[in-house]
Amino acid sequence: MIISIASGKGGTGKTTVATNLAFSLENNVQLLDCDVEEPNSHLFLNPEIQDKETVSVPVPKIDEKKCNYCKKCAEICRFNAIAVLKNTILTFPELCHSCGGCVIICPEKAISETGRELGLIQRGRAGKIDFVYGSLRIGEAMSPPLIEKVKSYIHPDKINIIDAPPGTSCPVITAIKNVDFVLMVTEPTPFGLHDLKLAVEAVKLLNIPCGLVINRSDLGDNKVKEYALQNKLPILMEIPFERRIAEIYSNGGLIVEEMPEWKPKFLELYRKIENIAG
Ligand code: SF4
Ligand code: SF4
CATH class of the missing domain: 3.40.50.300 (P-loop containing nucleotide triphosphate hydrolases)
Structure with missing residues (x-):
């Protein structure tokens, strides 16, 4: 019950x-x-x-050495937890819902996951x-x-x-x-x-x-x-x-x-x- x-x-x-x-x-x-x-x-x-x-929940961690700023990660994120500017990429872990979509879609394998304590x-x-x-x-x-x-x-x-x-x-x-x-x-x-x-x-x-x-x-x-x-x-x-x-x-x-x-x-x-x- x-x-x-x-x-x-x-x-x-x-x-x-x-x-x-x-x-x-x-x-x-x-x-x-x-x-x-x-x-x-x-x-x-x-x-x-x-x-x-x-x-903890997983959130993205970007390896900027591998990133080519293609914006695919920002486009897939429904929660605006990633922003890609000209030569900069920003993550907003507090907005991330830990769906893992950005990790999967990144063509350069530039995104891994790290823990965010809840x-x-x-x-x-x-x-x-x-x-x-x-x-x-x-x-x-x-x-x-x-x-x-x-x-x-x-x-x-x-x-x-x-x-x-x-x-x-x-x-x-x-x-x-x-x-x-x-x-x-x-x-x-x-x-x-x-x-x-x-x-x-x-x-x-x-x-x-x-x-x-x-x-x-x-x-x-x-x-x-x-x-x-x-x-x-x-x-x-x-x-x-x-x-x-x-x-x-x-x-x-x-x-x-x-x-x-x-x-x-x-x-x-x-x-x-x-x-x-x-
Ligand atoms: S998808 Fe990967 S390569 Fe493209 S901007 Fe995001 S982190 Fe960089
Ligand atoms: S894991 Fe999902 S919610 Fe979090 S930043 Fe990546 S696409 Fe957005």
């Missing part, structure tokens, strides 16, 4: 749901933090890190939970290959919970594609509804079953619930706005650990997901 916990916007409580669900399930569960620009699941679960791995993957255990998280190098924009690498640790025999990046752009799509279920965490505000609609459209395009958790459910208005009803989106859990829950969160704690009455509610959430995902 692979469940992505996503949200149309940041700050809705996505990581709270991901970490508390993993902690409630306890056995045979793995949490993969794919929110690589701002990973913070580890702050709640405090895993013991056992392995660190630098992730970030770090750390793996370990938080109690009985297997834990993997990626962190993007500061200043790096190309997060999808790092997210793919975190997802390569998905274990087919475990319950895999993915903490996806917020939003609806490429990193989110990378984190939610090929999963069994997407759990959207939202809040009943106009901003929450606006971004939820965008995120749900993206999930619909991928044809993945989806359900909602409404956080701070007793604030705001009823429009998220009305939208869910109109779009046949099951509301699988509601978390009210409670001072105690907010305090636990701000102290980096887990609701299910400090308010054990919440554990059955998270287990029930998983049971509902299992029923829908099949």
Whole structure:
């Protein structure tokens, strides 16, 4: 089972749901933090890190002694990552998508590949939970290959919970594609509804079953619930706005650990997901 916990916007409580669900399930569960620009699941679960791995992608390296400035490499590159001037060739590694096209097309064999560091993957255990998280190098924009690498640790025999990046752009799509279920965490505000609609459209395009958790459910208005009803989106859990829950969160704690009455509610959430995902 692979469940992505996503949200149309940041700050809705996505990581709270991901970490508390993993902690409630306890056995045979793995949490993969794919929110690589701002990973913070580890702050709640405090895993013991056992392995660190630098992730790099190949980018072109030009041997100007061999280059005849024919421009074929620049012409094939859809991402403008190579520019050929009269007697100069420039590469822009941060634009390169590592397709390898320029290496293949160069008639002078003047292009080889070198590694560009994207970030770090750390793996370990938080109690009985297997834990993997990626962190993007500061200043790096190309997060999808790092997210793919975190997802390569998905274990087919475990319950895999993915903490996806917020939003609806490429990193989110990378984190939610090929999963069994997407759990959207939202809040009943106009901003929450606006971004939820965008995120749900993206999930619909991928044809993945989806359900909602409404956080701070007793604030705001009823429009998220009305939208869910109109779009046949099951509301699988509601978390009210409670001072105690907010305090636990701000102290980096887990609701299910400090308010054990919440554990059955998270287990029930998983049971509902299992029923829908099949
Ligand atoms: S394709 Fe090769 S030879 Fe032509 S400009 Fe690019 S690097 Fe130089
Ligand atoms: S590897 Fe692909 S994306 Fe990167 S510079 Fe070459 S052609 Fe462009």
